[in-house]
Amino acid sequence: MKVVIIGAGLGGLTFGACAAGDGHEVILIDKNKEPGGVLTLARQDGFSFEQGPLALTDLGPEESVGSFLESLGIHLETVRADRGLVTPDFALLPPEEYEGPAWRKKRLKALFPQDAAGIDEYYRFYEALMHLRFLGGQNFINRLKMLFAFRKIKKYENMSCRAFTEKLFSDERLRLVFNGILADFCADPDEVQCFTLPFVNPETGFEKRIPAEKNGRLFYPSFRYVVGGCQKIAEALCNYILAHGGQFLPETVAEKVLIEDGKAVGVRLSDGRELSADAVVGCGAARDFFTDLVGLEHLDETYRKILNSFRPMEAVFMLHLGVDYDPSVYQKQSLCYYYGSYDLHGAVQRLRSGVYHEGKDGYLIYFPDRHAPDFAPEGCHCVTIYTVCPDRLKEGSWAERKKVYADQLICLAEKYLPGLSEHIVTRKIMTAEDYRELTHMKKSSFGGVVPVWKQQNPPHVTPVRNLFFVGQQSENGGGVPAVIGGARDAYRKWTT
């Protein structure tokens, strides 16, 4: 059968690789020159920078993404990753000498003795959820064990992250340690279920020396960098599709999904060409795709309702710097979060109303060339500083404001990377407008959908027969493992 896939991001590439591997004819279309969507690199003056994901979970050989890639014969070299966390009042950075898996717990108790009981309770909750994840419900015995394990945390099942952390911790600074990462997803702690917290804060993600195994079996998730950068995943998947007879049409825009008698039968391109197909796969911005390419009249009431109600994330403001000194002298880890405010609710509301915090609410600093030395010319290094930001500014435009905002970020980052401004040899700014262009979206939403509790996101199977929707704005949500896993599910739904 012939499948036309609109968008060579990770979702489209994964669907395409599954289909090509099974002998289907695959045509992959993308408006960009290279496959990968946000995984493609930004290049300037001999430097390369990552525009999308940094550290990934599930990449290990026994984990979902790693084993899927291995099954296609794709072997990626990866290294364990962790991240530091710095607030205006304290820093949680891995000690030079490994102090065991519980050093963060001990340090938090020393910082917040009045909340020691709550900290103990959090870590019991954390272990219970990790245990549930490990059991996974694959067989009857495990499902029984899960029921037993679930009893330990059932009392929290109706609590949001805000309610849960307020119950456990009296100090708002401690609440930030666990809720802070939600700001990365543009999510208010009030709208996310508390069971999410351990998975977005695995202790292994803050200390790479914590073993991922327990009793000889893989137990905890771990974060990894792809050596050479994440675009290697996209390149490998695209090469796999080509090696299995598929085609990649770069710099090609799909304008319309052709539908006859409620069934997708092909795609019209912006140059007027029409490609026939037995199935069509779309991705990218769900509202753009179904409004402009499909036509809302082809959807049923339920699908239209989901499209109207789901919440995509906002954008990122990313500043890439090529520097002629080694900044890792000052920041030991490749990735560190610097928070500037404890008011996450306020930060998210401001973001949604178009007010940019200009780095004051927080930013992160990342050194991509630590695991991709080719990204910087000899003697130089790469520094990426970024923040979440509104897709559209309430006042002014990104084009007008970007230089001022970039200067402000450099100024803030100099507190932790002294001398930064004197060592910049090149700089590249990525605003929401640039991300809209890169991803072909009218509203940039960098990580897909906000993980709002009970929110339904656009399903893979659409009301149009043989039309599927994948990627970070589909039912699986954003993030590399979710997008890959979701596209594999969508492929199974097509073929079964």
Ligand SMILES: Cc1cc2nc3c(=O)[nH]c(=O)nc-3n(C[C@H](O)[C@H](O)[C@H](O)COP(=O)(O)OP(=O)(O)OC[C@H]3O[C@@H](n4cnc5c(N)ncnc54)[C@H](O)[C@@H]3O)c2cc1C
């Ligand atoms: C800054 C940033 C940091 C991130 N950090 C992480 C992280 O640390 N860990 C993690 O797991 N995930 C992270 N993510 C999220 C993850 O990268 C994404 O969820 C995932 O890569 C999205 O894949 P996708 O296929 O849905 O979409 P995209 O990458 O957006 O690809 C969609 C592609 O479709 C093309 N397209 C769309 N419509 C058309 C059309 N009509 N015609 C032709 N082409 C079209 C676009 O040009 C684009 O190339 C991050 C993302 C960003 C941007």
